[in-house]
Amino acid sequence: MKTVSTTPFQDQKPGTSGLRKKVPVFQQPNYVENFIQSVFDSLEGFEGQTLVIGGDGRFFNREVIQIAIKMASANGFGRVLVGQGGILSTPAASNVIRKNKAFGGLILSASHNPGGPNEDFGIKYNTGNGGPAPEKVTDAIYARSRVIDTYKICETPDVDLDQIGRVEVGTMDVEIIDSVADYAALMEELFDFAAIKAKIAGGFRLTFDAMHAVTGPYAKEILERRLGAAEGSVKNFVPLEDFGGHHPDPNLVHAKDLYDLMMSDDAPDFGAASDGDGDRNLIIGKGIFVTPSDSLAMLAANAHLAPAYAGGLKGIARSMPTSRAADRVAEKLGVKAYETPTGWKFFGNLLDAGLATICGEESAGTGSDHVREKDGLWAVLLWLNILAVRGESVKAIAEAHWTEYGRNFYARHDYEDVDTQAANGLVAELREKLDRLAGTSVQGMTIAAADDFSYLDPVDGSTSANQGIRILFEGDSRIVYRLSGTGTSGATLRVYIERFEPDAAKHDVPTPEALADLIAAADEIAGIRAKTGRNEPSVIT
Known part of the structure; x- marks a missing residue:
């Protein structure tokens, strides 16, 4: 273990989703080390505990993971779980934290922002509930970053991130885990895979654009291998450091090819996409784009059709800028509607307290109490579950919803x-x-x-x-x-x-x-x- 002298940077204030800067900023000597040490210095009680580390595969992901592993060891963590290849989608990381009762996790992502040597990078700390750190924690991290003068790190060889297994770094165990397995198993618990599989076997066609981002391996495993979608249904499924030179934001500008396909005469029955770190979603039916706000409302209104939500919802939460369509669903269901600031961390308290079951933001993020992050593939699978049970098209479901609720x-x-x-x-x-x-x-x-x-x-x-x-x-x-x-x-x-x-x-x-x-x-x-x-x-x- 080595203690290294450093000087503080004054620009390490985390935003709603952690610290985000251009890659060259993070590449400054000690910049990454300062921020990670500031995170550790702001926490208490992690001696011997488990830390989860993973990211969306963007440029500089692997290098920062190696630094984080060595610093976690030097600071006294007992075990680190790392996604194979450094890959963990944001919702999958939340699930790994929760399943393993980890102390917390470092998620390396700038979400839907572009990646590459001169593009964006980010580091976010998630707490033991699997959700983003609350403001009192991020405020403490920022305060520490402005006065930090040393950081701790182990001088050891890099860990092979591609080989599943266990190694030691200092006195700490490092376990490289399958990035997809736990998440796919959770999805099978939540949804009626048999009904979806039968729907697909009956001729239902779908297409999913992973945008060369983190959800590629997850979508390939779940949609094609487990649910039987045709080979090639998942497009751009290999995660790339620069997302193939594209902007991994699943909206109508950056996923225009998908939109054009879904509006064509030969459109599949269902189209979807997810973003850089896998927490956002785009839903398009044949001939109809479903806005994220409408998607939240429609998912909430039909959630009872999926096994995990058959008992009803405890409440529905939305960010303030999100349309009030979900409020009308909550009123009809007789449950509370919550209006929060933008930022998934505000939903965490509601979910932990059992006040809400489904949450969503207009920026294409929807999720439920299964993890403490928004979850792109979860939304896609809930849509597929609803379509399988109702036997109607996306357009028919949307129009019926508007007729009922306005x-x-x-x-x-x-x-x-x-x-x-x-x-x-x-x-x-x-x-x-x-x-x-x-x-x-x-x-x-x-x-x-x-x-x-x-x-x-x-x-x-x-x-x-x-x-x-x-x-x-x-x-x-x-x-x-x-x-x-x-x-x-x-x-x-x-x-x-x-x-x-x-x-x-x-x-x-x-x-x-x-x-x-x-x-x-x-x-x-x-x-x-x-x-x-x-x-x-x-x-x-």
């Missing part, structure tokens, strides 16, 4: 890599005039209320303020403005636009048309074009 037209406009000062100024000016907006009109609509969302956690009593600016209109429409914490350069302004339409005769209106006046109002209220210089969003989802 339709929440919804869109998210992302303005990426905006000048940080301009973005902060826009939000500051919005906050300053919130008190004066109620009762005023814009684009012919009356503003009923305006606020900056604050969340009181019903489990631990903590408060999270300034979580997004909400403009609420008469007639159940709204606009939400929020600066995202998932980028690594500049600022990303997200604008969420939503209108509820109860009249089924109006459900076929194209979304841009249904939201046109609200889109214009969003710019007029915040002065987006004037303050950012952007005439249109970078991405619309």
Whole structure:
């Protein structure tokens, strides 16, 4: 064991999903070591305990895993579990932590962000419940990172990450585990694989785009080998360090080939994709894209058709920017609906307390109490279970849902890599005039209320303020403005636009048309074009 002197970096503040920076930033001498030591220094009671380590296979993944193993040994962990090849999807890592009663885990990922020598990398610490560290932990990590002066590391040879088995590093056991086996077994417990397999054997066709990211091996094993989907149903299934030069974000921009296929005359019955670290999902039926917000609501309304949820839901939780479609399902089911800030860690308390069963975010993340992370393949398999039991198409299920509950037209406009000062100024000016907006009109609509969302956690009593600016209109429409914490350069302004339409005769209106006046109002209220210089969003989802 060696204690190395170091000097602190002042930019190691974790965001909603850990520390994310460009690879060259992480490659600075001692940068990785400082952050990992700051994590360990912020924890207590891990002597002799188990730590889980894995990542999404992006560039620099293997090098950081070797550093983390040696530092875990030097700091006193008793055992480390590492996914074979350094691979563990984020939900699979959560499952490994929970199944092995590990103290916690280091997940190396920048989620849906691009990978490569000059692209993004990230490190996130998950606690013993399998979920992202709460703010009190990440705040402590950041505070420690600003004053750290030494780190501990073992000077030992690198571990062979590709060979399943057990080795020793110092006095610590290192076990290289099958990345897929435990997760696939869990999915078989949750869903009716026999029904899905029979559906596929009867001619049901599906396609899954793994985007050369972490879910490739998981989807190949589950969808093709265990459920019998045709060879080649899983596309781009080999994880690559740069995701094949593509952006591993399962939206209509970066998964356009999948969208085009699903809108074609020869479309399969079901199309899906997942992102860099496997926690997000894209659902497309033949001729219909299902928004993440609608998917959450539809999954919640039909979850009882899967064995794991046959007894009903304890509650449904959604992030504040996510459409309120799920709230209407909760009301009909007679269960509580929870509105939280963005960030899966806020769902963790609700799940641990048994207050919620299914959770979701508009950014394509849905999951349940089976782990403490959102889970892309879980959502795909629940959809397949529902389709197998109902015997209807995705489009038929969606249209029936809208007829029963009404339709929440919804869109998210992302303005990426905006000048940080301009973005902060826009939000500051919005906050300053919130008190004066109620009762005023814009684009012919009356503003009923305006606020900056604050969340009181019903489990631990903590408060999270300034979580997004909400403009609420008469007639159940709204606009939400929020600066995202998932980028690594500049600022990303997200604008969420939503209108509820109860009249089924109006459900076929194209979304841009249904939201046109609200889109214009969003710019007029915040002065987006004037303050950012952007005439249109970078991405619309």
